[in-house]
Amino acid sequence: MVLDVRVVLVEPLYQGNVGSVARVMKNFGFSDLVLVNPCKLEGEARAMSSHARNVLESARITGSLAGAIEGADLVIGATGITGLRQDEHLRLPVYGPREIKDKLKGMSGTVALLFGREDHGLTNDELKTCDMILSIPASAEYPILNLSHAIAIVLYELSDARAGGNPLAEQFDLKLLHEHIAEVLEDIGYPPHKKDKTLLMFKRILGRAQLIPREVQTLRGVLRRIQRNFGKRYK
Amino acid sequence: MVLDVRVVLVEPLYQGNVGSVARVMKNFGFSDLVLVNPCKLEGEARAMSSHARNVLESARITGSLAGAIEGADLVIGATGITGLRQDEHLRLPVYGPREIKDKLKGMSGTVALLFGREDHGLTNDELKTCDMILSIPASAEYPILNLSHAIAIVLYELSDARAGGNPLAEQFDLKLLHEHIAEVLEDIGYPPHKKDKTLLMFKRILGRAQLIPREVQTLRGVLRRIQRNFGKRYK
Numbered sequence: 001m002v003l004d005v006r007v008v009l010v011e012p013l014y015q016g017n018v019g020s021v022a023r024v025m026k027n028f029g030f031s032d033l034v035l036v037n038p039c040k041l042e043g044e045a046r047a048m049s050s051h052a053r054n055v056l057e058s059a060r061i062t063g064s065l066a067g068a069i070e071g072a073d074l075v076i077g078a079t080g081i082t083g084l085r086q087d088e089h090l091r092l093p094v095y096g097p098r099e100i101k102d103k104l105k106g107m108s109g110t111v112a113l114l115f116g117r118e119d120h121g122l123t124n125d126e127l128k129t130c131d132m133i134l135s136i137p138a139s140a141e142y143p144i145l146n147l148s149h150a151i152a153i154v155l156y157e158l159s160d161a162r163a164g165g166n167p168l169a170e171q172f173d174l175k176l177l178h179e180h181i182a183e184v185l186e187d188i189g190y191p192p193h194k195k196d197k198t199l200l201m202f203k204r205i206l207g208r209a210q211l212i213p214r215e216v217q218t219l220r221g222v223l224r225r226i227q228r229n230f231g232k233r234y235k
Numbered sequence: 236m237v238l239d240v241r242v243v244l245v246e247p248l249y250q251g252n253v254g255s256v257a258r259v260m261k262n263f264g265f266s267d268l269v270l271v272n273p274c275k276l277e278g279e280a281r282a283m284s285s286h287a288r289n290v291l292e293s294a295r296i297t298g299s300l301a302g303a304i305e306g307a308d309l310v311i312g313a314t315g316i317t318g319l320r321q322d323e324h325l326r327l328p329v330y331g332p333r334e335i336k337d338k339l340k341g342m343s344g345t346v347a348l349l350f351g352r353e354d355h356g357l358t359n360d361e362l363k364t365c366d367m368i369l370s371i372p373a374s375a376e377y378p379i380l381n382l383s384h385a386i387a388i389v390l391y392e393l394s395d396a397r398a399g400g401n402p403l404a405e406q407f408d409l410k411l412l413h414e415h416i417a418e419v420l421e422d423i424g425y426p427p428h429k430k431d432k433t434l435l436m437f438k439r440i441l442g443r444a445q446l447i448p449r450e451v452q453t454l455r456g457v458l459r460r461i462q463r464n465f466g467k468r469y470k
Contacts, residue, residue, distance in 0.1 A: 024384050029374040051377050093447050097391075103443070136391065139264040142286050145387070149259050152384040153391045154334075156371065185457070188464045201453055209444040218436055222425070226461060229423045 004110040005158055006032040008068045010126060013118045015041050019048030019056055020148035026052035028159040033059040034068040055123060065126055072112035073168040077122050077130030080144045094135045097157040107210060109168035115153060118147050128200060131207025169211045177216050180223045187230055239345040240393055242265040243303045245361060248353045250276050254283025254291060255383035261287035264393035268294040269303040277365045300361055307347035312357050312365030316377045332392040348389060351384060353382050404446045412451050415458045422465055
């Protein structure tokens with residue numbers, strides 16, 4: 001088993017960038033490219049893909065982010081703007097490419113890397129679907145990298161971390177876990193205005209921890225017991 | 236004293252690449268760009284440099300490699316084709332970007348990074364002027380990176396920019412969190428023979444997630460609420 005890396009470009013605006021991304025994917029031995037509502041892909045995209053035209057041409061095109069991340073066990077979103085709103089869980093904490101690599105080392109499963117539009121990146125809603133947030137540490141004066149440069153750096157790091165042994169928990173089981181946590185927050189009368197933020201925090205913490213299947217089951221066992229406990233004492 | 240990094244492009248063929256290189260230099264806080272007999276630099280170069288037009292416009296243009304590396308304390312040449320002629324010292328030994336970084340750590344002075352033409356790289360004579368040879372480990376199937384991608388990766392390694400650093404939670408607060416979890420397991424009558432294992436699992440999961448201080452506080456808030464809930468219903 002190995003770590004499969006899927007590159008997802010969300011609404012890329014410039015075909016040259018898409019071609020460049022295909023090229024650098026092939027340079028590092030990756031080929032699973034998904035494009036969500038991309039710009040037109042014509043001669044310039046092919047030219048920039050150079051000898052990776054096969055990666056460009058076999059890219060899967062989807063109309064929604066949900067379709068693009070289907071089947072991925074871990075979703076990592078890239079952002080160039082970090083720490084702007086320190087009060088939110090949305091963009092925090094943020095990991096650099098090397099830290100992401102260290103976290104994924106020895107894992108197996110499918111990791112989807114999400115990169116947003118060249119001008120506005122990923123929307124807040126798109127970032128909310130992510131288990132981890134990635135940002136490339138750069139100069140404060142001009143921190144926004146070209147899209148394909150950012151991907152080149154991330155794939156350079158990840159090409160190192162590929163042969164994995166620990167299977168990641170399945171996305172489906174993680175979803176049940178998240179729903180279960182939401183249920184418990186409901187049970188304990190958690191303040192509604194804080195609920196979404198706290199759920200997002202749980203998603204992020206558990207995403208960063210890269211749970212294995214047995215851990216998901218044990219966590220759900222603890223939650224069931226907490227709930228049973230409420231019930232028992234109610235009666 | 237710090238390490239000054241100079242990027243030298245030897246006879247670049249495509250102005251878009253030169254602009255892209257200027258951009259990624261600024262992204263990582265570098266600005267010393269030297270061009271040896273470059274192609275024409277016009278609108279496309281400026282467009283690709285984006286907000287790094289100042290780096291592009293202040294690039295020094297020379298007619299010879301000797302002029303470009305003048306004043307440099309160490310000259311490192313990049314090559315995409317390694318090991319083709321294992322009998323020669325010319326391209327051997329070769330270092331990856333991370334190894335170069337490790338070797339330069341703690342050094343001060345000026346390092347010139349030489350990158351050759353997009354089609355034929357550096358000539359043998361040019362490689363002979365280099366103190367070290369750099370190559371980016373890539374897929375054997377297609378090892379030749381786009382010029383600006385290669386430079387992005389090398390500068391990423393060489394930059395010590397530390398944007399997006401997350402302060403870790405203090406060990407003391409983590410200990411309180413673990414004790415709090417143990418307390419809740421006690422409250423819910425968790426089976427004693429499973430308790431140690433489950434506590435260890437929590438420790439591992441939270442350890443892997445590298446919590447930030449605010450997350451520890453939010454988690455403890457959830458636990459307090461769970462406990463209050465037991466209490467309320469007890470009475």
